[in-house]
Amino acid sequence: MELYFMGTNAGVPSLERNVTSLALRLFDERRTFWLFDCGEATQHQILRSPLKLSKLEYIFITHLHGDHLFGLPGLISSRAYQGGNTPLTLFGPPGLKKFIMTALEISESRISYSLEVVEHEGGILFEDESFCVESALLDHRIDSFGYRITEKDQPGKLDIEMLARHGIKPGPMYGKLKRGESINLPDGSLLHSTDVLGISKPGRIVTILGDTRPCEAAVQLAQDADVLVHESTFLHELAETAYTYHHSTTKQAAEAAKRAGAKQLFLTHFSSRYKYNDQLQQLEREAREVFPQSDLAREHVMYPILRHG
Amino acid sequence: MELYFMGTNAGVPSLERNVTSLALRLFDERRTFWLFDCGEATQHQILRSPLKLSKLEYIFITHLHGDHLFGLPGLISSRAYQGGNTPLTLFGPPGLKKFIMTALEISESRISYSLEVVEHEGGILFEDESFCVESALLDHRIDSFGYRITEKDQPGKLDIEMLARHGIKPGPMYGKLKRGESINLPDGSLLHSTDVLGISKPGRIVTILGDTRPCEAAVQLAQDADVLVHESTFLHELAETAYTYHHSTTKQAAEAAKRAGAKQLFLTHFSSRYKYNDQLQQLEREAREVFPQSDLAREHVMYPILRHG
Ligand SMILES: [Zn+2]
Ligand SMILES: [Zn+2]
Numbered sequence: 001m002e003l004y005f006m007g008t009n010a011g012v013p014s015l016e017r018n019v020t021s022l023a024l025r026l027f028d029e030r031r032t033f034w035l036f037d038c039g040e041a042t043q044h045q046i047l048r049s050p051l052k053l054s055k056l057e058y059i060f061i062t063h064l065h066g067d068h069l070f071g072l073p074g075l076i077s078s079r080a081y082q083g084g085n086t087p088l089t090l091f092g093p094p095g096l097k098k099f100i101m102t103a104l105e106i107s108e109s110r111i112s113y114s115l116e117v118v119e120h121e122g123g124i125l126f127e128d129e130s131f132c133v134e135s136a137l138l139d140h141r142i143d144s145f146g147y148r149i150t151e152k153d154q155p156g157k158l159d160i161e162m163l164a165r166h167g168i169k170p171g172p173m174y175g176k177l178k179r180g181e182s183i184n185l186p187d188g189s190l191l192h193s194t195d196v197l198g199i200s201k202p203g204r205i206v207t208i209l210g211d212t213r214p215c216e217a218a219v220q221l222a223q224d225a226d227v228l229v230h231e232s233t234f235l236h237e238l239a240e241t242a243y244t245y246h247h248s249t250t251k252q253a254a255e256a257a258k259r260a261g262a263k264q265l266f267l268t269h270f271s272s273r274y275k276y277n278d279q280l281q282q283l284e285r286e287a288r289e290v291f292p293q294s295d296l297a298r299e300h301v302m303y304p305i306l307r308h309g
Numbered sequence: 310m311e312l313y314f315m316g317t318n319a320g321v322p323s324l325e326r327n328v329t330s331l332a333l334r335l336f337d338e339r340r341t342f343w344l345f346d347c348g349e350a351t352q353h354q355i356l357r358s359p360l361k362l363s364k365l366e367y368i369f370i371t372h373l374h375g376d377h378l379f380g381l382p383g384l385i386s387s388r389a390y391q392g393g394n395t396p397l398t399l400f401g402p403p404g405l406k407k408f409i410m411t412a413l414e415i416s417e418s419r420i421s422y423s424l425e426v427v428e429h430e431g432g433i434l435f436e437d438e439s440f441c442v443e444s445a446l447l448d449h450r451i452d453s454f455g456y457r458i459t460e461k462d463q464p465g466k467l468d469i470e471m472l473a474r475h476g477i478k479p480g481p482m483y484g485k486l487k488r489g490e491s492i493n494l495p496d497g498s499l500l501h502s503t504d505v506l507g508i509s510k511p512g513r514i515v516t517i518l519g520d521t522r523p524c525e526a527a528v529q530l531a532q533d534a535d536v537l538v539h540e541s542t543f544l545h546e547l548a549e550t551a552y553t554y555h556h557s558t559t560k561q562a563a564e565a566a567k568r569a570g571a572k573q574l575f576l577t578h579f580s581s582r583y584k585y586n587d588q589l590q591q592l593e594r595e596a597r598e599v600f601p602q603s604d605l606a607r608e609h610v611m612y613p614i615l616r617h618g
Contacts, residue, residue, distance in 0.1 A: 012387045013353050019383075039349040040383040044322050066386045066416040067503040074328075074349040078321045093422045101409040106404045107375040108451055142417055 001029055001151070001204060001305040003227065005047035005297040008268045010233045010247070011067050013041065015301060019067040020269060022229060023051055024207060026148065026301070028142035029130060032057035036208045036229075037148065042071035043078050049300060054084035060125075060133070061092030062210025064099070064146035073103035073129045087114040088256065091135075093143045094119045119146075130154075136221050146209035146221040156198035161292040165198055204305055207262070213243060214252045222260035226308050227299070230256055231269035236286060238285040250283045254290035268297040310338055310615045312536065314606040315354035317577045318539060319542045319556070320352065320376050326608060329578060330515060331538065333359055333458065334611070337565040345456065345517045351380035352387050355536055358609060364395035369442070370401030371519025373408070382412035388548075389421045396423040399438060400444075402452045403428045414485055417542040424513035426593075429454075439463075445530055447521035448568070450555040457516035465507030473491035513614055516571070520578065522552060523561040531569035535617050537604070540578035544596060559592045563599035572617040576608040 002025040020041030023046075026032050029193055032055050035042070044054055055155035056079060060069055065122075072090075079088065090096065097117040104111065118125070122145060124134045132150045137143060155178055167186050176183050179192045207225040209218055211233075222228040233247035242249045248256075250267055257265035267287055281297055287294035295303075311334040318326035328348030332355075335341050341364050344351070355362055365388060371377055381399075387456055388397065399405065406426040413420065427434070431454060433443045441459045446452060476495050477483075487491050489502045516534040518527055522543075531537040542556035549559045557565075559576055564573040576596055583589055589605055596603035604612075 013356065014389050015356055018353075040380065041353050044350050046329075047322065047324055062348065064415050064417070066382055066412070066418055069416060070379075070383045073375055075586045077379075081321050082380070099411060099415045102408060103375070103379070106408045107373050107378060109375055155510075256484065 001206070003206075003229070003266065003297075004040055004049060004051065004304060005266075005299050005301070005303075005304040006049065007037075007039045007168040008270055008297045008299055010231075010269045010271050011069075012272060013039075013240050014272050014275070017270070018042070019071075021045065021068075022204045022297075023049070023072065024206060024208070024254060025051065026057075027055075028152070030057070031055065034060065034149075037068040037210070038060055038071040040070040040073055040074075041068045043075040043297070046075075050302070052067045052077040053082050054086070057086070057087060058083065058133075059088070059090045059092075060147050060208075061090065062146070062208075063098055063140060063142055064093055065142065065211065067131060068210070069099065071108070072100060073107070076104065076111060076115065077101065077107070081108065082244075085113050087116065088130045089116045089118060089299050090120045091120055091125050091133075093145065094121070100224050110214060127134060134221075136217045137212055138214040139246065140211045140213070140216050144210035144212055146207065146212070146218060148221045150203075151203035151205070151206070153229045154201040156200045156207055156235050159196045160197070166191060202307060204307055206261075212246060213246050214248055218256050219260045222248070222256060222262050223298070225260060225262040227266065227305050228260065228262040228275060229266045229268060232267040232283060232287065233269055234282060235274075250287040250294075251290055254287040254294055257291045257294070263293060264306070265291055265294040266297045266303070267294060310335060310515070312515075312538070312575065312579060312606075312612040312614060313342075313358060313360065313493070314608050314610070314612075315351055315358065316346075316348045316577055317541075317606050317608055318376075318589055320579045321350075321475070321581060323581050323584070325584060326579070327351070328380075330354065330380065332358070333517070334360065335366075336364075338460070339366070341359075343369065344483070345366045345369050346371055346377040346519070347380040347384055348376050349383075352384040352574070355384075360390040363395070365393065365397060366395070366444075368397070368399045368401075368431070369444075369456050369517075370399065370405055371455070371517075372449060373402055373404050374451065374520065378408065381409060382416070385409065385420060386422065387411065388416045388417070388517060389419065394422050394424065396426045399533045400427045400429055400434050400442075403430070409592055414522075415419050417442070417568040422551065431433065436570070438546055443530075445581075447519055447526050447527045448524040448555065449520045449522070453519035453521055455527060456481060457530045458515040458517070458536070460512035460514070462512045463510040465509045468505045468507070468543050475500060511616060513616055514615060516569075520556060522555050523557055523565060525544060527565050530550045531565060531571050534569060534571040536575065536614050537566050537571040538568065538575045539587065541576040541592060541596065542578055542580050545559045546594060559595040559603075560599055563596040563603055566600045566603070571600075572602060573615070574603040576603060
């Protein structure tokens with residue numbers, strides 16, 4: 001499970017950074033990746049990344065501002081062109097479907113795979129055996145959502161070879177051992193679950209927020225998260241500007257991470273005014289004063305998501 | 310007057326080339342530039358060019374396929390963001406307005422300048438004292454238009470200093486001289502127009518076509534053009550594929566230039582299958598066998614439009 005940022009600039013692309021998009025790579029977990037927001041030229045960024053559009057499984061749109069949205073029609077079309085044939089599901093605020101469908105209809109785009117657009121207003125969006133994704137409304141100029149991705153705990157693996165040596169084959173005994181119970185071996189002795197069951201891996205929590213002013217929903221979504229991705233459009237000296245434009249400062253992002261008990265914070269969505277490395281490092285320093293485990297999101301870097309559980 | 314290609318790839322962006330967009334730079338003529346098609350990430354290409362979005366005056370869309378269209382919402386929004394405040398007018402096939410308006414409404418984009426979308430089905434689109442633009446339908450899977458831009462002849466300039474020495478001030482005499490007539494000087498002698506009027510510059514003709522199979526309309530639009538920009542998606546060995554997908558081969562593009570009596574041909578809209586320089590040069594060679602003044606369009610090169618008149 002890794003994060004791969006493809007756009008970290010606010011509002012417009014710059015020569016240095018693209019508009020917002022972030023991939024959650026789930027290659028080890030499910031051989032796919034998910035996308036959070038899709039600013040213009042996200043498909044171009046994917047071409048320059050180790051990701052393959054055909055492996056894209058879900059897209060979550062935080063809000064409908066153009067710098068988070070306008071890359072969708074091209075990406076959806078190109079995925080078909082590049083042989084993507086597995087289903088693709090989009091989640092986002094009401095209005096998303098009209099935008100997508102208008103673009104695809106006007107351009108007479110032929111989408112060869114199953115495309116579903118799910119408009120939501122928060123809540124649990126989906127759950128399967130390994131992941132659950134829920135969403136809540138933040139505080140922005142238009143409806144903007146945060147997403148909390150919960151990976152389920154992975155039970156330890158049974159030592160199949162040792163079990164075979166004891167004459168135990170796949171079946172009800174396996175289930176008992178997996179549930180932590182002991183079993184009687186054919187020779188009458190007792191086999192403890194802990195002798196053949198590996199250590200279980202606690203699931204991780206990843207919280208990815210859309211544009212927002214500081215708000216309670218952000219802190220709740222980020223509760224105990226292993227990693228929180230939070231916008232930090234401005235330095236705190238521009239707190240008033242941030243408030244006016246419904247954004248957060250680096251310090252506010254760090255405070256949210258701290259209050260939520262998150263383990264790691266990635267700052268993103270930087271105003272174009274911060275061009276140079278020393279300016280960006282100032283953003284990072286400001287966040288670290290409040291929350292030391294803060295890092296600037298850099299585009300085209302693969303960040304592993306650590307287990308802190 | 311220059312051509313500046315920002316996208317020369319067909320269908321999808323590649324690592325080497327972007328999807329279609331072409332700027333007609335009119336800095337010397339009117340301190341603006343015009344855009345022909347606007348594939349995704351055209352605004353990103355403009356950032357890497359000597360062009361400034363605020364100087365963009367007209368956009369002409371050839372047809373509504375996504376690779377010619379999906380860069381519009383972002384470019385329109387960013388132009389406002391970057392302080393563009395002069396009017397911007399878009400010309401394109403019916404459907405263009407719905408696409409633009411849906412994108413801007415859904416994203417609640419605030420456009421600070423006057424934006425007009427003119428849907429057309431060919432004919433003369435506009436005419437002012439220096440330029441005329443007309444359009445005609447080509448032969449593609451969906452309605453696709455070509456544009457013929459005619460620069461009007463520029464009359465020679467009067468030698469103001471010499472006229473002053475003869476005691477002639479701005480007024481009716483100027484008009485007579487400009488019309489090629491002679492006038493009587495205060496001392497009674499005759500002043501011939503040719504003595505004080507510079508050589509007139511013949512206007513140039515630029516023809517820029519959308520995706521098309523070979524067709525009569527292409528040849529008519531390109532009649533005597535100083536430069537013709539023609540798609541050439543495939544080598545002629547793939548003429549059947551080109552026909553199936555409603556495109557042209559390099560050879561067909563060259564034949565159109567030849568039949569039209571055009572002076573120069575730029576090939577563009579290359580299939581992604583042509584990646585390497587030697588493959589592209591093969592496209593160029595094929596065209597030059599039929600029409601020697603053929604060149605591949607290269608992105609981020611400024612091509613002056615020569616006067617052949
Ligand atoms: Zn926003
Ligand atoms: Zn087309």
